[in-house]
Amino acid sequence: MTNISILDATINDLELLQKIGRQTFSETFAASNSLENMTKYLEEGFSSEKLLGELTNINAAFYIAKNEMEVVGYLKLNFGQSQTELKDSKALEIERIYVLQEFQGKNIGQLLYEKAIQVANQNNAEYIWLGVWEENEKAIKFYTKNGFVAFDKHIFKLGDDEQTDIMMKLTLK
Numbered sequence: 001m002t003n004i005s006i007l008d009a010t011i012n013d014l015e016l017l018q019k020i021g022r023q024t025f026s027e028t029f030a031a032s033n034s035l036e037n038m039t040k041y042l043e044e045g046f047s048s049e050k051l052l053g054e055l056t057n058i059n060a061a062f063y064i065a066k067n068e069m070e071v072v073g074y075l076k077l078n079f080g081q082s083q084t085e086l087k088d089s090k091a092l093e094i095e096r097i098y099v100l101q102e103f104q105g106k107n108i109g110q111l112l113y114e115k116a117i118q119v120a121n122q123n124n125a126e127y128i129w130l131g132v133w134e135e136n137e138k139a140i141k142f143y144t145k146n147g148f149v150a151f152d153k154h155i156f157k158l159g160d161d162e163q164t165d166i167m168m169k170l171t172l173k
Contacts, residue, residue: 004108006115009062009074011055014048017062020071021046024098029158032135037159057082063115065099065108073099075112077119085154085167086129092120094130113146117172126173131156131165143168 022042054060059082065073076096083093094116099108120128132139148168156165
């Protein structure tokens with residue numbers, strides 16, 4: 001796949017991020033979760049208010065992957081106190097690497113991942129960490145291939161369902 005650009009997302013991209021966030025999350029997790037839990041999470045997790053707060057947070061960054069004119073994926077990174085857990089100033093969290101289903105397997109996730117590494121290095125992060133659902137074998141395989149190792153687990157709430165995420169880490173320095 002050619003002509004993929006990784007661009008900084010801005011407040012002007014709010015609706016676009018909302019749309020692609022909901023679509024990619026649904027494509028990935030709808031089959032394994034109840035409609036009620038999915039609906040609740042998609043409404044709350046991708047609400048305009050929540051995304052606006054994240055887009056204007058200086059300790060968070062969004063990047064979009066564009067295939068010519070179409071947005072096909074995105075990356076969300078968290079620094080310092082904006083991290084969902086560890087809140088380590090020496091770390092960077094990859095909160096999301098999401099790629100539309102029809103564009104998976106075309107190196108877009110890898111390009112977004114490489115952007116995360118670049119940002120981590122620019123910010124002198126010692127390591128990158130993330131949480132990945134224990135049943136998302138495709139993602140676990142992707143991160144393992146890129147050198148991540150499991151170091152802990154945490155609970156991710158999807159509606160009223162408590163799910164286990166494997167916390168994975170990549171040491172940079």
